[in-house]
Amino acid sequence: MDKILDALRAIVGDAHVLTGGDLSAWELDWRKRARGKALAVVRPADTAQVAAVVSACAAAGVPMVPQGGNTGLVGGSTPDASGRQVVLSLQRMNAVRAIDSANLTMTVEAGCILQTLQETAEKAGLLFPLSLAAEGSCTIGGNLGSNAGGTQVVRYGNTRDLCLGLEVVTAQGEVWEGLSGLRKDNTGYDLRDLFIGSEGTLGIITAATMKLYPMPAAQLTAWAAVPSMEDAVTLLGLAHRHLGAGLTGFEVMGRFALSLVAKHFKQQRVPLYEDTAFCVLLENSDHESESHAREQFERLLETAMEDGCVTDAVVAENLQQAHQLWHVRESIPLAQAEEGLNIKHDISVPVSLIPEFVRVTDQLLAKAIPGVRLVNFGHLGDGNLHYNVQAPAEGDAAAFLREQEENVNALVYDSVQAFGGSISAEHGVGSLKLDKLEKHKSPVALSLMRAIKRGLDPENLMNPGRVLRI
Amino acid sequence: MDKILDALRAIVGDAHVLTGGDLSAWELDWRKRARGKALAVVRPADTAQVAAVVSACAAAGVPMVPQGGNTGLVGGSTPDASGRQVVLSLQRMNAVRAIDSANLTMTVEAGCILQTLQETAEKAGLLFPLSLAAEGSCTIGGNLGSNAGGTQVVRYGNTRDLCLGLEVVTAQGEVWEGLSGLRKDNTGYDLRDLFIGSEGTLGIITAATMKLYPMPAAQLTAWAAVPSMEDAVTLLGLAHRHLGAGLTGFEVMGRFALSLVAKHFKQQRVPLYEDTAFCVLLENSDHESESHAREQFERLLETAMEDGCVTDAVVAENLQQAHQLWHVRESIPLAQAEEGLNIKHDISVPVSLIPEFVRVTDQLLAKAIPGVRLVNFGHLGDGNLHYNVQAPAEGDAAAFLREQEENVNALVYDSVQAFGGSISAEHGVGSLKLDKLEKHKSPVALSLMRAIKRGLDPENLMNPGRVLRI
Numbered sequence: 001m002d003k004i005l006d007a008l009r010a011i012v013g014d015a016h017v018l019t020g021g022d023l024s025a026w027e028l029d030w031r032k033r034a035r036g037k038a039l040a041v042v043r044p045a046d047t048a049q050v051a052a053v054v055s056a057c058a059a060a061g062v063p064m065v066p067q068g069g070n071t072g073l074v075g076g077s078t079p080d081a082s083g084r085q086v087v088l089s090l091q092r093m094n095a096v097r098a099i100d101s102a103n104l105t106m107t108v109e110a111g112c113i114l115q116t117l118q119e120t121a122e123k124a125g126l127l128f129p130l131s132l133a134a135e136g137s138c139t140i141g142g143n144l145g146s147n148a149g150g151t152q153v154v155r156y157g158n159t160r161d162l163c164l165g166l167e168v169v170t171a172q173g174e175v176w177e178g179l180s181g182l183r184k185d186n187t188g189y190d191l192r193d194l195f196i197g198s199e200g201t202l203g204i205i206t207a208a209t210m211k212l213y214p215m216p217a218a219q220l221t222a223w224a225a226v227p228s229m230e231d232a233v234t235l236l237g238l239a240h241r242h243l244g245a246g247l248t249g250f251e252v253m254g255r256f257a258l259s260l261v262a263k264h265f266k267q268q269r270v271p272l273y274e275d276t277a278f279c280v281l282l283e284n285s286d287h288e289s290e291s292h293a294r295e296q297f298e299r300l301l302e303t304a305m306e307d308g309c310v311t312d313a314v315v316a317e318n319l320q321q322a323h324q325l326w327h328v329r330e331s332i333p334l335a336q337a338e339e340g341l342n343i344k345h346d347i348s349v350p351v352s353l354i355p356e357f358v359r360v361t362d363q364l365l366a367k368a369i370p371g372v373r374l375v376n377f378g379h380l381g382d383g384n385l386h387y388n389v390q391a392p393a394e395g396d397a398a399a400f401l402r403e404q405e406e407n408v409n410a411l412v413y414d415s416v417q418a419f420g421g422s423i424s425a426e427h428g429v430g431s432l433k434l435d436k437l438e439k440h441k442s443p444v445a446l447s448l449m450r451a452i453k454r455g456l457d458p459e460n461l462m463n464p465g466r467v468l469r470i
Numbered sequence: 471m472d473k474i475l476d477a478l479r480a481i482v483g484d485a486h487v488l489t490g491g492d493l494s495a496w497e498l499d500w501r502k503r504a505r506g507k508a509l510a511v512v513r514p515a516d517t518a519q520v521a522a523v524v525s526a527c528a529a530a531g532v533p534m535v536p537q538g539g540n541t542g543l544v545g546g547s548t549p550d551a552s553g554r555q556v557v558l559s560l561q562r563m564n565a566v567r568a569i570d571s572a573n574l575t576m577t578v579e580a581g582c583i584l585q586t587l588q589e590t591a592e593k594a595g596l597l598f599p600l601s602l603a604a605e606g607s608c609t610i611g612g613n614l615g616s617n618a619g620g621t622q623v624v625r626y627g628n629t630r631d632l633c634l635g636l637e638v639v640t641a642q643g644e645v646w647e648g649l650s651g652l653r654k655d656n657t658g659y660d661l662r663d664l665f666i667g668s669e670g671t672l673g674i675i676t677a678a679t680m681k682l683y684p685m686p687a688a689q690l691t692a693w694a695a696v697p698s699m700e701d702a703v704t705l706l707g708l709a710h711r712h713l714g715a716g717l718t719g720f721e722v723m724g725r726f727a728l729s730l731v732a733k734h735f736k737q738q739r740v741p742l743y744e745d746t747a748f749c750v751l752l753e754n755s756d757h758e759s760e761s762h763a764r765e766q767f768e769r770l771l772e773t774a775m776e777d778g779c780v781t782d783a784v785v786a787e788n789l790q791q792a793h794q795l796w797h798v799r800e801s802i803p804l805a806q807a808e809e810g811l812n813i814k815h816d817i818s819v820p821v822s823l824i825p826e827f828v829r830v831t832d833q834l835l836a837k838a839i840p841g842v843r844l845v846n847f848g849h850l851g852d853g854n855l856h857y858n859v860q861a862p863a864e865g866d867a868a869a870f871l872r873e874q875e876e877n878v879n880a881l882v883y884d885s886v887q888a889f890g891g892s893i894s895a896e897h898g899v900g901s902l903k904l905d906k907l908e909k910h911k912s913p914v915a916l917s918l919m920r921a922i923k924r925g926l927d928p929e930n931l932m933n934p935g936r937v938l939r940i
Binding site: 100101102103104105146147149153155157158160161170174175176177178180181182183184185186187188189190191193194196197198202214216233236237240241242243244245246286287288296348349350351352353379382383384420421422423424425426427428429433437440441442444445446447448449451452453454455456467468 | 570571572573574575616617619623624625627628630631640644645646647648650651652653654655656657658659660661663664666667668672684686703706707710711712713714715716756757758766818819820821822823849852853854890891892893894895896897898899903907910911912914915916917918919921922923924925926937938
């Protein structure tokens with residue numbers, strides 16, 4: 001083991017091979033569910049160093065765990081407990097290599113913080129639309145590795161859809177120079193999309209060329225009370241028709257989820273939730289003007305109220321009010337934590353089936369666990385719900401989690417599968433959902449995935465034990 | 471050989487195993503450059519039959535060439551001359567399986583004609599935006615296999631971007647049931663995008679779930695004279711800012727290309743081309759109203775004329791005029807054929823580098839081949855040019871093609887590579903560009919592609935000799 005450590009020190013310098021002291025920042029996962037033990041944390045400065053580190057590890061048979069901001073939610077970026085895995089942190093590779101306004105692209109290194117991308121684009125008068133809760137600390141490499149989603153997917157797609165090209169260090173320590181500012185390139189297999197979302201199990205993304213968009217002239221936020229999930233889906237259809245590509249956000253929130261925000265964050269004003277089953281947060285991005293955006297929004301909400309799918313609504317008067325509305329939405333996970341232990345899900349089903357899925361699954365859970373409370377919210381525009389299960393108000397929440405987690409997961413995931421859905425919409429598989437994937441993914445898909453993994457990483461040294469077992 | 475033919479007849483019925491008569495429709499490629507000889511043309515009726523055909527061929531070691539409308543431009547869907555390959559035609563599998571308006575998706579079989587998808591969507595009040603010259607005869611399976619582009623990519627992306635899920639028969643004759651109406655699904659490797667654009671070399675796409683969009687309230691077309699390619703790029707930037715996602719088409723056409731339409735199709739009126747280096751065709755799709763679309767367009771063109779990047783412009787007054795303008799653009803390839811033999815390219819470079827690429831490559835060609843004439847047009851919004859080379863006006867065009875094609879291709883493709891571009895933007899590789907790919911694609915990319923091909927199709931029976939040599 002000393003030999004590989006010496007080799008790594010020779011590549012990145014002594015100061016960037018960490019083996020002692022508190023390594024929690026790299027060894028403990030974001031949700032604090034798993035603490036691993038690394039052989040070392042290695043922090044290369046550039047692509048050549050990453051390639052050399054991979055080559056050295058490959059030669060020594062040492063497994064590697066690539067890591068960005070370590071904000072993943074499925075235990076995909078922390079080492080296991082063996083003390084044999086090297087954490088390969090990309091954090092020092094955080095340069096914006098180039099911005100090309102005429103081509104609407106930006107080339108960045110994997111360790112760039114998401115917020116840096118947003119700010120760099122904004123300075124050039126452009127928009128980088130990926131936006132999610134961890135944007136102040138997650139890295140674009142991690143976003144790509146996990147194909148992160150977020151709040152603007154309804155218009156701009158997932159991270160995958162925002163990427164034109166990649167630079168990747170392969171499991172053999174070679175560099176695939178696939179950076180590209182091209183919107184069309186049909187010269188062979190789509191390696192880019194294969195690496196995106198592979199959670200570091202096929203190679204290490206070191207840089208990427210990302211798409212930029214014109215900055216909208218105005219962005220308005222509205223908040224609507226809807227009587228049912230069916231009504232929320234109806235409102236979504238109306239919003240697509242009225243706003244077209246202007247619809248950049250569509251979040252649904254259940255009454256209980258909102259009541260937790262009102263209960264635990266008393267300084268926040270939570271509008272309209274008390275007399276309705278669900279509220280919807282809508283965002284309208286307009287390339288013309290704020291007054292045009294407002295007109296469009298008002299016409300949509302009038303139509304929706306005539307239709308009956310909306311019973312009451314407010315449009316934020318200014319940016320501060322808009323931020324407050326979004327802040328309510330973003331506070332749900334925190335309020336849920338304040339309320340106590342809970343079981344989280346990140347699922348998707350076709351938008352058209354969401355109402356039926358929720359009705360059926362709610363009933364199954366209520367029957368299985370009397371008093372269970374559902375914190376239901378999410379990106380309805382993408383068919384993606386964070387369908388979370390809070391322990392009953394009375395009783396021992398820790399015992400509930402211990403005794404019921406497997407049971408609840410099985411019930412929810414079986415229901416998701418019955419509705420043609422996904423058990424991981426935007427968070428990935430990591431180590432957390434490894435067993436679940438074996439159960440819910442088709443054997444043919446798993447066998448195709450294994451053939452690819454064996455072809456690209458025959459020694460199984462790239463983030464082993466994540467995504468799929470070999 | 472009789473044994474495998476008997477097996478195929480047993481699966482699909484005698485009437486659907488064609489071995490005699492004129493099989494040109496399946497054996498001759500669209501550009502009439504290559505005539506192959508099939509062992510048989512097999513026309514399965516459903517996915518189970520496709521799987522059985524693949525299993526039978528795999529067991530007998532018989533190579534398969536999947537085929538849709540046989541409109542590909544790179545010789546990817548016709549058999550070689552060996553008489554050993556089975557053409558597996560998907561044309562009988564042409565059902566629209568489902569349309570889900572609330573989810574904005576449509577599930578179709580691979581043999582559906584592209585125009586059928588457009589019309590089916592329209593009947594539901596929705597838009598399926600893929601649009602290209604062969605839409606009346608190409609199939610969605612072929613569009614997916616080749617990741618077809620077309621005229622609306624600037625807004626809606628390539629075929630890849632319009633697909634949510636696939637059903638695929640693997641090289642082992644298994645069915646991957648990956649049809650999905652999900653906009654978010656992070657459960658493992660992106661098999662969908664791996665099969666899309668793989669030109670039938672990894673498996674056979676039998677059905678797909680495609681995205682639909684709200685039908686715009688109005689679609690307007692404008693035609694602008696621009697003094698230079700730099701000005702065309704400036705106009706594109708202005709159009710992005712002014713129209714946002716309303717910009718659904720941006721085509722550039724050189725003066726010589728337009729002069730050929732005027733010369734060979736005298737009944738067509740070609741506007742504004744005589745006194746300018748380039749014309750641009752713009753399309754604005756508006757979800758609000760025609761009058762709003764017109765206002766937006768006029769504001770854009772005013773700004774562009776003040777800036778100087780546009781010297782003159784017309785906005786189509788009605789649908790008929792809009793069709794006439796598009797018809798001029800679509801007539802360029804035909805006018806080019808009328809003019810005589812020519813060498814076609816389908817290349818892309820970053821939009822920002824297009825002016826410099828064109829200047830440099832024009833000069834190189836003019837120097838190498840005195841009198842050479844450039845038919846330059848294409849999807850500038852995507853950085854994709856059909857940079858075609860017409861024989862000099864004087865002399866023997868056939869001799870020119872014979873003597874200069876390799877030379878011209880080498881010069882153009884070397885220049886494309888120097889500008890970080892792609893030698894096949896939207897047509898694919900097929901057999902036509904197999905050698906070119908070996909030369910211009912990075913060895914690391916080729917080696918990753920080979921590892922995938924060997925993993926998924928170890929016997930090399932799926933469309934062998936296309937995309938890459940094993």
